[in-house]
Amino acid sequence: MPEIEAHAERLSHQFAGRVLAKFQPFNFTALKTAVPAPELAEGLPLLGVRRRGKYLLIDFEPITFVVHLMQGGRLVADGKRSANPRGGQARFVFEPVERSDGSLDDTALLLTEQGKERRAGIWCVAAGEVETSPPIDRLGPEAAGITADDLAARFGKKSMRLHGFLRDQRMIAGIGRRLANEICWTARVSPFSTTTSLGATGAVSIAGAIADCVADGLSEERSRATMSLSRERICAVHNQTGGPCRRSDEHGPDTVRAVEYSGYTVNYCPSCQTKGKVLADNTTSKFLK
Numbered sequence: 001m002p003e004i005e006a007h008a009e010r011l012s013h014q015f016a017g018r019v020l021a022k023f024q025p026f027n028f029t030a031l032k033t034a035v036p037a038p039e040l041a042e043g044l045p046l047l048g049v050r051r052r053g054k055y056l057l058i059d060f061e062p063i064t065f066v067v068h069l070m071q072g073g074r075l076v077a078d079g080k081r082s083a084n085p086r087g088g089q090a091r092f093v094f095e096p097v098e099r100s101d102g103s104l105d106d107t108a109l110l111l112t113e114q115g116k117e118r119r120a121g122i123w124c125v126a127a128g129e130v131e132t133s134p135p136i137d138r139l140g141p142e143a144a145g146i147t148a149d150d151l152a153a154r155f156g157k158k159s160m161r162l163h164g165f166l167r168d169q170r171m172i173a174g175i176g177r178r179l180a181n182e183i184c185w186t187a188r189v190s191p192f193s194t195t196t197s198l199g200a201t202g203a204v205s206i207a208g209a210i211a212d213c214v215a216d217g218l219s220e221e222r223s224r225a226t227m228s229l230s231r232e233r234i235c236a237v238h239n240q241t242g243g244p245c246r247r248s249d250e251h252g253p254d255t256v257r258a259v260e261y262s263g264y265t266v267n268y269c270p271s272c273q274t275k276g277k278v279l280a281d282n283t284t285s286k287f288l289k
């Protein structure tokens with residue numbers, strides 16, 4: 001999740017050191033935990049914001065706020081601090097600080113979620129127990145930096161389709177639907193190949209593709225002032241159904257294909273990834289998981 005990593009870096013840069021005045025929930029479903037109390041962080045400086053899997057971790061000395069944005073959530077600087085922000089879920093209000101020009105900076109940090117799904121959330125967890133408490137306790141190791149050996153060991157544990165394995169946060173954490181498509185294409189491997197058949201050789205290609213795709217995504221996201229929207233992200237195959245494969249000069253003209261599932265689309269190039277075979281793309285496969 002390069003967009004989350006880069007966003008954590010931006011938020012850290014802007015808010016680290018600011019003293020929390022108040023944690024203000026707007027929606028009773030936004031805070032997923034009852035203890036420890038968010039108020040434990042009030043009066044204390046924000047240590048920083050970091051990422052684990054698809055989560056943002058907002059660290060104070062006694063507690064960490066774990067934030068999941070899901071699809072429609074955003075954690076944004078909030079200079080207006082309106083009483084009833086649109087889509088507002090919760091707000092971190094900080095003590096004002098003086099800017100270099102003498103004006104006061106009372107910018108807050110606001111979690112918003114547009115749409116009706118209300119799936120974004122905040123967990124308040126004791127510092128030091130983040131890795132062993134929900135929701136982080138279910139995550140596998142970070143995809144970024146995973147070695148071919150680690151990956152091969154995980155491939156061997158259970159036979160899964162590669163695309164499903166990459167998206168399964170319990171196996172490796174931090175890869176979503178877009179990156180899973182891009183990684184398979186980068187590695188020239190079928191998204192439907194099984195992990196047990198990929199073995200150690202496949203793990204080398206996939207580990208390399210993960211590193212390349214994460215690095216590309218990070219450099220793109222770090223050049224931005226705000227987190228990108230999914231439609232703004234540059235992709236070789238993801239959401240490119242019917243478009244030409246970028247390797248058409250190499251393997252001859254071919255187009256990006258799609259297999260639709262209920263919550264996501266697998267995109268691939270037959271020439272690059274499936275030895276030219278076009279996989280079933282019809283309504284009967286639409287709701288298979």
Ligand SMILES: [Zn+2]
Pocket residue numbers: 245246247248251254269270271272273
């Ligand atoms: Zn291709």
